[in-house]
Amino acid sequence: MNEVLLGLSHGFSVAFMPTNLMLVLLGCFAGTLIGALPGIGPINGVAILLPIAYSFGLPPESALILLAGIYYGAEYGGRISSILLNVPGDAGAVMSTLDGNPMAKKGEAGRALSLSAIASFVGGTLAVVLLAMFGPMLAKFAVKFNPSDYVALMIFAFASLSSLVGKNAIKSLFAALIGLMLASIGIDANTGVARFTFGIPDILAGIDFLVVVIGLFGMAELFHLVEQQIRGNLKLLPIGKSFVSFKDLMLVKWTILRSSLIGFFVGVLPGTGASVASAITYGTEKRLVGDKGDFGNGDPRGLAAPEAANNASAGGAMVPMLTLGIPGSGTTAILLGALLLFNVQPGPLMFEQRPEIAWGLIASMFIGNFALLLINLPLVGMFARLLTIPQQYLTPMIAVLAFIGVYSVVGNPFDLYMIIGLGILGWILRKLDFSLAPVILGFVLGHIFEDNLRRALSISAGDWSILYQSNNAVVLYIMTIFIILVPMFVKMYKKRVSKNN
């Protein structure tokens, strides 16, 4: 415990440095703006702004603080378009539309927005507290991980990814494999042999992380918006003067606490993130309240649960990223990639070797949550006005931002063609119901997975049994089997129940 307090005080000394303080506020503000735009969620927001943040030439801890601010801000901002337009920014915000939008339709948009801001604040803050408590503990445990344990951990990560994300397990797995294959392009670091480069000099060093992120998320988003623009005539609901009451807070207090805890732990699982967390908590609350609630028609509990959960899961997803170097969600995969751009390898040693990054980030998340609550309650009307930007101007701006982002960092026009190609791929994947987050997780984890597998087999001189000889690995394989079987049993159980009815 002492160690945590010591770390935190170091973290706050980093986070309270004037530049970093400014960056947290800037990130939260920009994130809320981006998150509030219809259709753009945290993952696209961070993806579009990442290269710009990178090109500022900030030290890694400052850049990460800025990006985490954007991440948190976008999770907050997402509720604005969910509630007022019924358009969720990303999968994580879908559940917030179910009761948030009906509340706004009843003329209680102000109440819904302030309630969700408070739920987000509690969820986010509680998650940071848990992260500060559990993070270093897990890191200490993970220091003893050897390469074969890491292989087992990767298998667990990909299993939970495919069994929990998306509707179709094979599709999520396939998406992750696309990412892994993209990562295998370029010169092999161990042998210097070129793989899948076809003699094109621009990809000898592999496909740049920024190119993949901007292409798959930013450009795919643009195609998606163009497509939606023809169909949609979005109607913005007025905010009005209603505000959350003490009675509301009493009604939702246990909902928020429960949902924050569930959200955090779901967020810790690799690959799952906000969408799974908000769906689980919404379902839980609905079942707990039973017939007494009015879920789906504007029940405050139905809004508070997913809002607390998706912010808590954002904090939870940081745990595996900071302690194991394995991102817990698509957005943290982008943050991990950002750290790698700075030559910082996140992992169990980061709390000891780079405390200014690990603890500075945690402390800045505390500050960011307060800042978000403070700027969100009074300024929500201003953010909401953003929703009135006509799509015909918003969409070209995304392209311009993406181009600036990619070009300013790498300075190679070839990358511009690549992001368009990846954008088309991303759009097709989205149309066919593949989730994109596994692609980026696969891409980021590809090298770690391969390196550890090769290292483990080098240690054993080619004997594959080394992969299941340590206790850690065996525990992880058992967890893997568990995480594959549970959703299957749940499905079978549901089928049987519906048959009996």
Place this chain on the structure above:
Amino acid sequence: MIADRIFAGISLLLIIGYGYIAFYVIKAPFQYDPLGPESWPKILAVVSGLSALYLILKPDNISLDISKSVFIRLITVTILLFGYSFAYEPLGFIIATFLFCGLFARLLGANTLNSIYFGLGLGIFGYVLCAIILELNLPAGPLESLLG
């Protein structure tokens, strides 16, 4: 359902190509570790090939649901984007962005005058903000002497 099958089918062809390279082309001049540079792509090719086969045999019930007008617009946008990338360096950020944004906004339904204002505004404002104030690397193009 058909869209899913077509996608999985094309993916399978690409994976076969990927696998062919993994199995027959990638060779390390000297065996460095038990796996070498080719084994990992081999594993990926086999696993993803099986997943693609599964998707061909058991596709989801999804239709692409794109009308002709949406499709034409998406193609136009793609052409515009490629044109923008093509013009980015030779014409410079300001001119390329002006042309791209003006045409794009017009395509999405803004009127001609507003599209011109928007393109011009974003081109100049974007350059001043990103290249001059934030000192990011953006191409100046023929305006270089003017922007100094």
